[in-house]
Amino acid sequence: MSPAGARAEDPVAGIRRVRVRLGPAVAIAAHHYQRPEIVALADFTGDSYRLAVEAAASRARYIVFCGVRFMAESAAILARPGQEVLIPDPGAGCPMADMIDAGAAAAVLARLDTLTGSEVAPVTYMNSSADMKAVTGARGGSVCTSGNAAAVLSRFLDRGRSVFFSPDRNLGWNTARALGLDGSRVFTVRRDGSIDGTGDPSRAALFLWDGHCHVHRRFTVADLEAARARVPGITVMVHPECDGPVAAAADRTGSTEAILEAVRAGGPGSAWAVGTEAGFVHRLAAAMPDRTVLPLRESYCMNMARIDAAGLYATLRSVEDRLDGGTGPLYHPVTVGVSVREDAARALTAMIDTVAGAR
Ligand code: SF4
Numbered sequence: 001m002s003p004a005g006a007r008a009e010d011p012v013a014g015i016r017r018v019r020v021r022l023g024p025a026v027a028i029a030a031h032h033y034q035r036p037e038i039v040a041l042a043d044f045t046g047d048s049y050r051l052a053v054e055a056a057a058s059r060a061r062y063i064v065f066c067g068v069r070f071m072a073e074s075a076a077i078l079a080r081p082g083q084e085v086l087i088p089d090p091g092a093g094c095p096m097a098d099m100i101d102a103g104a105a106a107a108v109l110a111r112l113d114t115l116t117g118s119e120v121a122p123v124t125y126m127n128s129s130a131d132m133k134a135v136t137g138a139r140g141g142s143v144c145t146s147g148n149a150a151a152v153l154s155r156f157l158d159r160g161r162s163v164f165f166s167p168d169r170n171l172g173w174n175t176a177r178a179l180g181l182d183g184s185r186v187f188t189v190r191r192d193g194s195i196d197g198t199g200d201p202s203r204a205a206l207f208l209w210d211g212h213c214h215v216h217r218r219f220t221v222a223d224l225e226a227a228r229a230r231v232p233g234i235t236v237m238v239h240p241e242c243d244g245p246v247a248a249a250a251d252r253t254g255s256t257e258a259i260l261e262a263v264r265a266g267g268p269g270s271a272w273a274v275g276t277e278a279g280f281v282h283r284l285a286a287a288m289p290d291r292t293v294l295p296l297r298e299s300y301c302m303n304m305a306r307i308d309a310a311g312l313y314a315t316l317r318s319v320e321d322r323l324d325g326g327t328g329p330l331y332h333p334v335t336v337g338v339s340v341r342e343d344a345a346r347a348l349t350a351m352i353d354t355v356a357g358a359r
Helices: 011-025 036-041 048-057 069-078 102-116 130-138 149-157 169-178 221-230 244-249 256-266 278-287 309-323 338-358
Strands: 026-031 044-046 062-066 084-086 121-125 142-144 163-166 186-189 206-209 235-238 271-275 292-295
Touching: 011 026, 011 036, 011 309, 026 036, 026 048, 026 309, 036 278, 036 309, 044 048, 048 062, 048 069, 048 338, 062 069, 062 309, 069 084, 069 130, 069 338, 084 309, 102 121, 102 130, 102 163, 102 206, 121 130, 121 149, 130 142, 130 338, 142 149, 142 338, 149 163, 149 169, 149 338, 169 186, 169 206, 169 244, 221 235, 221 244, 221 271, 235 244, 235 256, 256 271, 256 278, 271 278, 278 292
Parallel strands: 026 044, 026 062, 062 084, 121 142, 121 163, 163 206, 186 206, 235 271, 271 292
Antiparallel strands: none
């Protein structure tokens, strides 16, 4: 069986047929930014945090992960013995996650330890490679998501620890602002090695790597003003990966999951301009037609869009073939080496424990 062979049939009808046949042996996980037809076919959907937790709880032998690679890696790190994580398109990456690697992070941390005279704690956004999570776990740090960054950062800052946050500068900056952190104690570590800020870096509370998400950096303050002029009274809610001035000018900021909850809670007749991936915003609008839900700008993640029905069908067919005793390849296993997995699991578990403790 080949992906080309699988594409000869209608993929959505084929997925439904194979899905029924495979039953509980397979779980399909889909991120909120996936295509509507993929979301409709998924067993569970969510943001990166929810997907990691749901995948870890799943009993399915094969978890088919419809999202970008770092998300599938997180599922592989938390997978049970005997479980396999598959991604329909192994080329679905995240440019932000690629803006720092483990070697660069280890070198920066060593430098910051010397600069501050203390052991700087790494806090690493979920949108990062397994190697980055492993560096984080090996130093007693934590992963975080946009929904729990404040709780995770506070865990270290409240104990007087300086933190190195990567890779998304905007999430770090917007969270620092929400926590009321003194701006003179926040510094940016540039990829050329320079450290920018207004105060004394040896007294820094927070060092931010200068990575970004190009999908969220497209939103501008002018977009907010245009939305407010178009629909008076509209609530502007943006993702914290947006630039600081955009987040500061918005009525609300929140993770994808928080945006979903806010629009749901807003009730019929409420109006929302949403600054996050536009495919997700259009799905929200279609799901809740009694509200006005507009994208702040048509900004799409083409990396997420690499997962399509034809690829998902080929993946499910490869699992079907395997369960029928075939020896063809699986499309496409996501594996993480044992030592990386152990350290990365520590960093992910630290996040999950922080969230559980904050409830
Ligand atoms: S939306 Fe941004 S952070 Fe998310 S996968 Fe796409 S490029 Fe990466």
